[in-house]
Amino acid sequence: MREPRAILVSLLLLWPAPTVAQGSADLGPQVDKIFARFSGADRPGCAIGIARDAKTVYAHGYGMANLEYDVPNSEATIFESGSVAKQFTAAAIVLLGQQGKLSLDDDARKYVPEIPRFAGQTITVRHLLNHTSGLRDQWGLLDIEGLGPGTQVHSPATTLDLVAHQKSLNFPAGSEYLYSNTGYVLLGVIVQRTSGQTLAQFTTEQLFRPLGMTHTQWRDDFTRVVKGRATAYAPAANGLFKLDMPFTNMIGNGGLLTTVGDLLLWNENLDAPKVGGRAFVDAMETRGRLTDGRTIDYALGLTVSSYRGVAEVSHGGSTAGYRTFLARYPAQHVSIAVLCNAAGANPTAGAHQAADLVLGTLASEPVPTAPAGMASTAAELDRIAGVYRNARSGEVMRIESRNGRLVSPQRPGLPFVLIGPGHVNAGAADLVIEGPPGARTLRVTTRASGTEVFTEMPREVGGAALGEYAGTYASDELDARLVIERRGESLVLKRRPSVELTLVAAYRDGFEAPSLGSLQFTRN
Numbered sequence: 001m002r003e004p005r006a007i008l009v010s011l012l013l014l015w016p017a018p019t020v021a022q023g024s025a026d027l028g029p030q031v032d033k034i035f036a037r038f039s040g041a042d043r044p045g046c047a048i049g050i051a052r053d054a055k056t057v058y059a060h061g062y063g064m065a066n067l068e069y070d071v072p073n074s075e076a077t078i079f080e081s082g083s084v085a086k087q088f089t090a091a092a093i094v095l096l097g098q099q100g101k102l103s104l105d106d107d108a109r110k111y112v113p114e115i116p117r118f119a120g121q122t123i124t125v126r127h128l129l130n131h132t133s134g135l136r137d138q139w140g141l142l143d144i145e146g147l148g149p150g151t152q153v154h155s156p157a158t159t160l161d162l163v164a165h166q167k168s169l170n171f172p173a174g175s176e177y178l179y180s181n182t183g184y185v186l187l188g189v190i191v192q193r194t195s196g197q198t199l200a201q202f203t204t205e206q207l208f209r210p211l212g213m214t215h216t217q218w219r220d221d222f223t224r225v226v227k228g229r230a231t232a233y234a235p236a237a238n239g240l241f242k243l244d245m246p247f248t249n250m251i252g253n254g255g256l257l258t259t260v261g262d263l264l265l266w267n268e269n270l271d272a273p274k275v276g277g278r279a280f281v282d283a284m285e286t287r288g289r290l291t292d293g294r295t296i297d298y299a300l301g302l303t304v305s306s307y308r309g310v311a312e313v314s315h316g317g318s319t320a321g322y323r324t325f326l327a328r329y330p331a332q333h334v335s336i337a338v339l340c341n342a343a344g345a346n347p348t349a350g351a352h353q354a355a356d357l358v359l360g361t362l363a364s365e366p367v368p369t370a371p372a373g374m375a376s377t378a379a380e381l382d383r384i385a386g387v388y389r390n391a392r393s394g395e396v397m398r399i400e401s402r403n404g405r406l407v408s409p410q411r412p413g414l415p416f417v418l419i420g421p422g423h424v425n426a427g428a429a430d431l432v433i434e435g436p437p438g439a440r441t442l443r444v445t446t447r448a449s450g451t452e453v454f455t456e457m458p459r460e461v462g463g464a465a466l467g468e469y470a471g472t473y474a475s476d477e478l479d480a481r482l483v484i485e486r487r488g489e490s491l492v493l494k495r496r497p498s499v500e501l502t503l504v505a506a507y508r509d510g511f512e513a514p515s516l517g518s519l520q521f522t523r524n
Contacts, residue, residue, distance in 0.1 A: 027050070027057060027058050027357060027358070028058050028060070030357050031048060031050070031058055031060065031354050031357065032060065032062075034350055034353045034354060035048065035060075035062040035350060036062075038062035038063040038340075038342065038345070039062050039063065040063065040064075041064060041070060041072070042064075042067070043063050043064065043067075043241065043342070044063050044064055044065075044067065044073075044230070044231075044232070044233040044241060044321070044340070044341045044342040045061070045062035045063015045064065045073050045340065045341070045342060045345075046061070046062050046063065046073065046338055046339065046340035046341075046342070046345055046347065046350065047059070047060065047061040047062070047073050047074065047075055047077050047079070047259070047260050047338070047339050047340075048060060048062075048075075048260060048336070048337065048338050048350070048351070048354060049075060049259075049260030049261055049263065049264045049335075049336070049337045050334070050335070050336050050354060050358060051264040051267070051268065051334070051335045051336075052332075052333060052334050052335075052358065053333050054268050054271070054272065054333070056261065056264060057358075059075035059260060059261060060074075060075055061073030061074035061075055061076075061077055063341075063342065065077045065229075065230035065231065065341065066230065066231045067231070067233065067241060068231075073230060073341070075259070075260055075261060076215070076228065076259055076261070077228060077229075077230045077259065077339075078215055078226060078228045078229040078230065078257050078258065078259055079229070079230050079257070079258065079259070079322055079324065079339035079340070079341055080219060080229075080232070080246060080254070080255070080256070080257055080319055080320070080322040080324075081254070081256045081257070081258050081263075081317050081322070081324045081326075081339065082254050082316070082317020082318045082319040082322055082323070082324045083181075083253065083254055083315060083316065083317035083318070083319075083324075084256070084263070084315050084316070084317040084324045084325070084326050085218075085251075085252075085253070085254045085255060085256035085317065086184050086253060086254070086301035086315065087284070087300070087301030087302050087315060088203055088207065088256060088266075088301070089184050089187050089188055089191070089199065089252045089253070089301060090129055090184075090187070090284060090300035090301030090302070091203070091207060091276070091280075091284065091300075091301070092187075092191045092195075092199060092202055092203050092206065092207070093125065093129065093187055093190065093191065093300070094276065094280055094283045094284060094300065095206055095207075095275075095276060095280070096191065096194055096195060097283070098276065098279070098280065101194045101195065102125065102190070102194050103125070104124070104125050104126040104129065104283075105124050105125070105126055106124060106125050107122050107123070107124060108123045108124060108125050108127070108128055108133075108186065108190070109123070111125075111189070111190040111193050111194060112160070112163075112186050112189055112190060112193075114160050114163060114164045115135075115163055115164075115186070116163075116164065116166060116167070118134075118166075118167075118168060118169050118173075119168075121134070121169060121172060121173045122173060123135070123173045124173070124174075125187070125190065126288075127173050127174055127183070128183035128184070128186055128187050129183070129187065129288075129300045129301065130177070130288030130296070130298055130299070130300070131177055131178060131179050131180050131183060131288075131298055132173065132174050132175070132176065132177055132178075132288055132290065132296075133169070133173055133180065133182075133183050134169030134170045134171045134172060134173050134175075134176070134178070135163065135166070135169060135170070135180050135182045135183055135186075136162075136166060136169075136170055136180070136182065137178075137179070137180045137181055137182055138158070138159050138162055138180075138181055138182045138185065138253075139181060140517065141162050141478060142154070142158075142162070143515070143516055143517070144475070144478055144480050144482075144516070145478050145479055145480045146480070146495050146496070146499055149246070149247065149248060149320070150247050153222070153247065153248060153249055154248040154249065154250045155248075155249040155250055156185050156188060156189055156250065156251070156252065158250065159182055159185040159186065159250070160186075160189065162182070162478075163182060163186070165477050165478070166477055167476075167477055170392070170393070171392060172291070174290060174291045175290060175291050175292070176290065176392065177288065177290070177296045177298060178392075178393060181253035181254070182253075183253075184252045184253035184301075185250060185251075185252045185253050186252075187252055188251055188252025188253075189252070191252075198220070199218065199220075199251060199252055200217065200218040200220050200251070203218070204217070206275070207266075207275060208262075210274065210275050211265050211266060211269055211274065211275060212265055213258070213262040213265055213266060214262070215228070215257075215258060215259045215261070215262050216256065216257065216258040216259070216262045217256075217257050218251045218255055218256055218257070219246065219249075219251065219255040219256070219257055220249055220251050220255065221249060222245075222246060222247060222248060222249055226257055229257060230341040231243065231245065231341060232244050232245050232246075232320050232321030232322045232341045232342075232343070233321050233341060233342055233343065234320075234321045234343035234344075235343065235344055241342075243321075244320045244321030244343055245320055245321070246319055246320045246322075247320075254317065254319050255319075258339075259339070260337040260338070260339055263326050263335075263337040263339075264335050264337055267326065267328045267335035267337075268335070270284065270285075270313070270328060270330075271328070271330060271333055271335075283300065284299060284300045284301070284302060285299050285300075285302060285304050285313060286299055286300065287299045287304050301315065302314070302315055303315055307327070307329075307352060307355060308356075309362075310329055310331070310332070310355075310359055310362050311329065311330060311331055312327055312328070312329055313327070313328045313329075313330060314326060314327035314328065316347065316348050320343075321341060321342065321343040322339070322340065322341055322343075323340040323342065323343065323345045323346070323347050324338065324339050324340065324347055325337075325338045325347035325348045325350075325351045326338075327351055327352075327355065329355065329359065332358075332359060332362065334355070334358050334359065336351045336354055336355055336358070337351075338350050338351045338354075378401065378404070380418065380421065381401035381404070381405070381406055381418070382401050383422065383433070383437070384399060384401070384406060384418075384422060384424065384433050385399050385400050385401045385406070386398075386399060386433075386437075386440060386442075386456050386457075387456065387457045387459070387506055387507050388440075388441075388442040388454035388455060388456055388457065389454055389455055389457050389506075389507065389510065389520075390452055390453070390454050391453075391455060392452075393452075394517075394518050394520060395454075395518065396457075396506050396507070396510065396512060396518045397442065397444075397454055398506065399416075399442075406418065406424060415427060422434065428446055429444055429445065429446045430444070430445045430446075431443070431444055431445075432445075435456075437456075438456065438458075439456065440455075440456040441453055441454065441455055441456070442454035442455075442456070457506070457507030457508070457510060458507055458508040459507065459508065466486045466489070466490075466491055467486050469484050469486070469491055469521055470484050470485055470486050470491075471483075471484055472484075480495070481495075481496070482494070482495055483495070484503075490502050490503070491503040491505075491511065493513055493516070493519075501513045501514060501515070501516060502514075503519065506518065509521045509522075509523070
C-alpha cells in the first residue's frame with residue numbers, strides 16, 4: 001500500500017540463472033533453498049505458488065503465520081497483498097467501462113467532484129490508473145500532518161478530504177509518472193459511485209466468485225476476524241520480532257487479503273480470460289502514454305516490462321509488515337506469487353530466483369559488469385560522488401565513495417556497478433553523471449518511468465547560518481504547523497503533540513528528516 005516516492009521504487013536485484021529449466025520433480029527442493037532462511041518456528045516467513053500451463057507445479061509455506069500460537073505458514077495462509085491489490089481495483093474500473101458505466105478517458109471529476117479544478121487541468125480516470133494524475137500521495141501528506149499509518153484509522157473519506165484541500169498538483173496531469181496511492185483510493189470511490197456497490201461487493205461478485213478466488217476479500221474493516229490470516233511482523237531488538245499489522249480501513253490502493261493459490265487463479269484469467277475476455281486483458285496491459293509521447297511501463301495496476309530479457313507482467317506490494325510480489329510470464333505461461341508476513345523479506349528477489357529455475361536459459365540477459373580493463377579508481381568514484389536533487393519530486397540522492405565502491409545511504413542494498421566513465425548500473429536503473437564538478441547532472445533511467453534528471457546541489461551549511469531557518473511554518477492545505485528551532489549545531493523540527501526530529505543537512509537550504517522525508521527552504 002505504501003510505496004516510496006522515489007524514482008528508484010522498482011529497482012530489482014538480479015540473480016544468475018541456471019542453465020536449464022527445472023522440471024516439477026526437482027523444483028521443490030530448489031525453491032526451498034531460496035526461502036530456507038525463513039524456515040523455523042521462531043520467525044515469520046513467506047508462501048510461494050508457481051504455476052505453469054494453468055497448473056500449480058509447486059506451492060509451499062515457510063516460517064510462522066503466528067508466533068504466539070505456533071501456527072506455520074502454508075500455501076493456504078491468507079496474507080495482505082499490499083499494492084498488488086491495485087490491479088483488482090483497476091480490473092473493476094475496466095469492467096465498468098465494458099458495461100458502459102464509465103470511460104477511462106472521462107474527467108475524474110464527473111464521479112469525484114471533490115477533486116479541485118487545478119488551474120484548468122483535467123484529470124482523467126486513466127491518469128489515476130497510470131499514476132500520471134499529479135495528485136500528491138496521501139501517505140506523504142498524512143505524514144506531514146503527523147497522522148500517518150498507525151496513528152488513526154484511515155478510510156477513503158480521509159483521502160477525499162485531503163484531495164479536496166489541495167491547491168496544486170505535483171505536475172500537469174498526464175505529463176509525468178509519479179506513484180500515488182491517492183489515485184487508487186479515488187478509483188475505489190468511483191467504483192462505488194458508478195456501480196451502486198462497494199468496491200468489496202463489486203469485485204466479489206464480478207471477479208472473485210467467478211474465478212474461484214474463495215479466500216480473497218478486502219480489509220475494509222480492520223477489526224474483522226479473518227480465519228487463516230497470517231500476522232505480520234517487523235524485526236525487533238535481539239533478533240526478536242514485534243507485531244506490525246495494518247491499522248486502517250483504507251482500500252483500493254491496497255487492503256486485499258488473499259492466498260498464493262488465489263493469485264495464481266487471477267493470473268490464469270489474464271492468460272486465458274474467463275472474465276472480461278481478451279479486450280479486458282488488453283486494456284489492463286496497455287501501458288501509460290505521457291503528453292510528450294513517452295510510454296511508461298505502468299499500465300492499469302500492472303507493470304508491463306521484462307525480467308532478464310523475458311516479458312514480465314508484475315506488481316509488488318508492501319503494507320505494515322507484509323511484503324508481496326506477483327509476476328506472470330505470458331509467453332511461457334508461467335506465474336509466480338510470493339506473499340510474506342516478515343517486513344525484512346524481499347519477495348521480488350525470491351520470486352525472480354524461482355523464475356530463474358522455471359525459465360532456465362530463457363532468462364539469460366547478462367548482469368551488467370565493468371568492462372575489461374576498467375578500474376574503479378578513487379578519482380573516478382570521487383567524480384561521481386555527490387548530492388543530487390530531483391527538482392520535480394524533491395527527492396535527494398546522495399552517492400558516496402567508500403572503500404573502492406559506490407554506495408547510497410538512502411538505499412544501502414543497491415548493487416552499484418561502474419560500467420563506464422560516469423556511468424553506473426543499479427539493478428533496473430541506469431545512472432549517468434554529466435558536467436563539471438559543482439554543476440553536474442545525474443540522469444536516472446528506469447523502464448518503469450523513463451529518465452529523471454537530478455541536479456548537483458551545493459554542499460550543506462552549518463554554524464551560525466542554521467539560525468536563518470528558525471521559525472513557524474503553516475500549511476493552508478494541511479492541518480499542520482511545523483516549528484523549526486536551532487539547538488546548538490543542529491536544527492530540530494517540532495510538531496504537535498510531542499514529535500521532535502533532528503534535521504540532517506543535505507545541501508544548502510535542503511535537509512532530511514528521519515521518518516518524514518526531505519525539506520527544502522525557499523528564500524523570499
